Amino acid sequence: MNDINAWVWWLVAAAALGIPLVVTAMPEFAMFAVGAVAAAVSAGLGGDVVVQVLVFVVVSVALIAVVRPIANRHRSQRPQLVTGIDALKGKQAVVLERVDNTGGRIKLAGEVWSARSLDTGSAYEVGQEVDVVDIEGATAIIM
Structure with missing residues (x-):
């Protein structure tokens, strides 16, 4: 060769x-x-x-x-991009219907969600900005 x-x-x-x-x-x-x-x-x-x-x-x-x-x-390594309900945790939302520990409605990421407050004694009024701390099923837990 x-x-x-x-x-x-x-x-x-x-x-x-x-x-x-x-x-x-x-x-x-x-x-x-x-x-x-x-x-x-x-x-x-x-x-x-x-x-x-x-x-x-x-x-x-x-x-x-x-x-x-x-x-x-x-x-x-896990991907840095979070999607689905994990992406909604920590976001801010606006109260559409009074939210307390029994329920209510918020606008989160352009969609209407059912919500309830994290603290049983807390209530949030219409127009108030809240933070989403968790999602349980189709209900956002806020504070």
Whole structure:
């Protein structure tokens, strides 16, 4: 295998490693493909077969050792965007009908919600701004 053929074969190997990456969605194949590209560069610069294989192994292993833990850490993090009823907790609402510990109505995020007060002795009058502390079913708990 001469120098020109060696780098071509490494690029073919890199492209071949891209196929299982697309099919299986395993990022390790991308890291091996980058290792193959690095080996192609070393072949293009005149490195012998031992150097090419060492470059492939070192680059591939280094990428797996560094990138994989970072990717796993990002994958395990909860998304920062809260949705649904969790997004409504802590929001402000306006009282539409008097709210006490037995019930009432508020306007929350553009919608009318049934509500009740967190404290049994508290009551909120029409037009008053309140804070939503929790959602229980279809009822907002306010204070």
